[in-house]
Each structure stands twice: as C-alpha cells, then as structure tokens.
Amino acid sequence: MTVTASGPDASAPAQRKRGVALEDAIREAAFAELTEVGYTAFSVEGVAARARTGKASIYRRWPTKQELVTDVLCEMLPSPDQAGITVDLDDSVTTHQALLGVARAIAGVITSPSGAAMRAIKCEAMGDPELARLVDERFQAPRRAALLSLLRRGVQRGEVRPEAATQLVADVIPAVLSHRVILQREPLTQRDIIDIIEQIFIPLVEVR
Structure with missing residues (x-):
C-alpha cells in the first residue's frame, strides 16, 4: 500500500x-x-x-x-549618509565634532563583518584593475566626495584652512583608520579614534 x-x-x-x-x-x-x-x-x-x-x-x-x-x-554596507558622512548638519555641530563622528562611523564599518569583506576586496583589487575601478567608482568615490564637502563646510565656518579642503586631505581619515586595522591588525578603541582626529587630522586642517 x-x-x-x-x-x-x-x-x-x-x-x-x-x-x-x-x-x-x-x-x-x-x-x-x-x-x-x-x-x-x-x-x-x-x-x-x-x-x-x-x-x-x-x-x-x-x-x-x-x-x-x-x-x-554597496547594498550591504551603509551609504555615506547612513554612515554619518554628510554635510546636512545642524549649525551647532563644529567641524571637529563632525569629523569625529565620521571617523567613528568609518571605524564601525571597517571593523564589522561587512567591513571585513570590504577589506578583503580592497586587497584583491590591487591585482584586478577592473575590480579596483568598480570598488572606487561605486564605494570609495561617494565617500571621498562627502568628506571633501565636510571640509568645505568647515572652510565656510572659518574652522578649516581653504588650502586644506582638498581630496588628498580628505583621504587621510579613512587611510589612517584602514592602515591601523588592515596592516597593523590593531583594534580601534574610542580613545584611538579621538587621538587620530585630535593629533593628526585637526592639526592638519585647522586655521593657523
């Protein structure tokens, strides 16, 4: 049956x-x-x-x-706005505060599981020109543009030197954070993030 x-x-x-x-x-x-x-x-x-x-x-x-x-x-990782990398800020937020928030957001992403995947991709992209182009175009370029906009906002507020509002300078924060995590394989504590902003980045861009 x-x-x-x-x-x-x-x-x-x-x-x-x-x-x-x-x-x-x-x-x-x-x-x-x-x-x-x-x-x-x-x-x-x-x-x-x-x-x-x-x-x-x-x-x-x-x-x-x-x-x-x-x-x-691009779907899994937060957008620049979601990561707090935006110039749509209240007037009470100083450039120092905005950049510290950005650094914390970037650190949160690169130390997450999604960030681990992104780090692996960046390393592989060194030997894959097409992958490198796509990663830069889809992921890194929008974030560089948002950081540059934050520096230009700082210039308008009198908190950033005009000559410091460049793409080269805007690359410094993610570069230092990534270097510590990827090459030095060190954790990023809140104290580390504050020190990176206050000892490296603010002296680089502040009005003299």
Missing part, C-alpha cells in the same frame, strides 16, 4: 523566486559566499547553489563576478 501525503505543500515543488525576490536572494547568497570563502575563492557557481538558481540568472543581471561583488557590497 502506498501512502501519499496530503495538504497544500505536500507534492508541490518549492516556488521559484523571480524578479526582486530573486535578486535579493542572489545578493544575500553572494554576501554569504564572500564573507565565508573570500574573494579569491568566490565563485558564481557557489552563489547559484546558495541562492538555488542557475548561473544564467545571475549573469543576466551581473555580467561579471566583479560587478556582482561590488553591487553586493
């Missing part, structure tokens, strides 16, 4: 995801793949298996592995 299951889900196969639901599933799978195996071992095949879809579905949306990875990072 054969026993057959009954009920609405007994014999029906799992419904395939489509559209936005499928794209979200692919991004989640790609992020899981990236954080677990790193960029070097990252594969579209692995993502497809995790998302329970075919490689063709992925390649139709993201023609290259690099584009998939950068899109996933």
